[in-house]
Amino acid sequence: MAQQKTKRVPPKWSLWFKGLDEWLLIFQKVSGAILILYLLGHTLVISTALGLGHPSPLTWNAIIGTIEGPAIYGHIHVGTVIEYLIALLAAVHGANGFRLILTQYFGVGLPKPERHTFPRAVPSTKKPGQAWLKYIAVIVIIIFLILATLVAFIW
Amino acid sequence: MVMGMVSASTLRKWQYLLGIVLIVVVGIHLAFRWPSYEQSITYTAAISHIQAWDFAYAAVLYILLYAALTHGLIGLRTLLLELWHWKYARITIDVTLILIGVFVAIVGTIALTGTILALIH
Numbered sequence: 001m002a003q004q005k006t007k008r009v010p011p012k013w014s015l016w017f018k019g020l021d022e023w024l025l026i027f028q029k030v031s032g033a034i035l036i037l038y039l040l041g042h043t044l045v046i047s048t049a050l051g052l053g054h055p056s057p058l059t060w061n062a063i064i065g066t067i068e069g070p071a072i073y074g075h076i077h078v079g080t081v082i083e084y085l086i087a088l089l090a091a092v093h094g095a096n097g098f099r100l101i102l103t104q105y106f107g108v109g110l111p112k113p114e115r116h117t118f119p120r121a122v123p124s125t126k127k128p129g130q131a132w133l134k135y136i137a138v139i140v141i142i143i144f145l146i147l148a149t150l151v152a153f154i155w
Numbered sequence: 156m157v158m159g160m161v162s163a164s165t166l167r168k169w170q171y172l173l174g175i176v177l178i179v180v181v182g183i184h185l186a187f188r189w190p191s192y193e194q195s196i197t198y199t200a201a202i203s204h205i206q207a208w209d210f211a212y213a214a215v216l217y218i219l220l221y222a223a224l225t226h227g228l229i230g231l232r233t234l235l236l237e238l239w240h241w242k243y244a245r246i247t248i249d250v251t252l253i254l255i256g257v258f259v260a261i262v263g264t265i266a267l268t269g270t271i272l273a274l275i276h
């Protein structure tokens with residue numbers, strides 16, 4: 001008997017671009033990709049700035065000074081703005097990721113199964129049971145945004 | 156599942172577990188920027204951070220390095236496997252990401268361990 005070849009079929013992308021939940025999942029993937037690229041660069045830069053285990057103020061100041069770039073306004077450098085944006089992205093990724101773990105893995109806020117009664121055969125899946133998790137995530141992000149703005153630009 | 160491979164559901168569990176760990180350690184790492192980012196990135200501040208809490212913060216940095224690399228690279232692998240479907244996609248992605256991860260982990264470990272040893276002696 002001839003072996004049947006299995007062919008991997010690409011996802012049907014149109015199914016993804018539907019609602020907020022789908023967009024939040026896409027955001028999680030894109031922000032994750034940006035953050036891992038940043039992490040690789042950040043680790044290599046800080047390791048170099050620490051002289052690969054032989055720390056000296058000279059090496060540190062040279063590397064960090066180059067990475068921070070020119071001053072934009074007062075004590076704020078280009079690097080400050082980039083780090084601020086990355087920290088914000090990490091906060092949104094973390095808050096959204098924690099929400100996804102709670103909903104996808106633990107099923108928090110999922111609607112309870114309902115008895116199928118005639119004539120309403122199929123229970124609605126569009127219940128706002130998980131919306132409160134999104135509101136909590138937004139509140140956490142706003143608090144982080146305020147603190148990060150103070151730390152990066154004001155204090 | 157091919158022998159020797161980790162099942163997708165196991166990777167997913169690790170991904171979620173490391174995500175929760177990262178919320179804590181990234182939170183601690185960012186808290187060390189307090190009260191001013193510019194002051195926290197000076198050489199004196201960076202060295203005192205590593206020594207903080209009797210080097211317990213250095214332990215946080217080790218956890219952060221390994222957890223973030225593992226979490227990030229598993230996530231990137233999932234994303235790349237969703238986008239690429241050619242014949243050798245899986246083996247190419249796996250080998251490339253493992254090599255990158257091991258390299259960065261070694262560089263980070265050498266830098267951090269060397270700094271800790273230099274500060275102790």
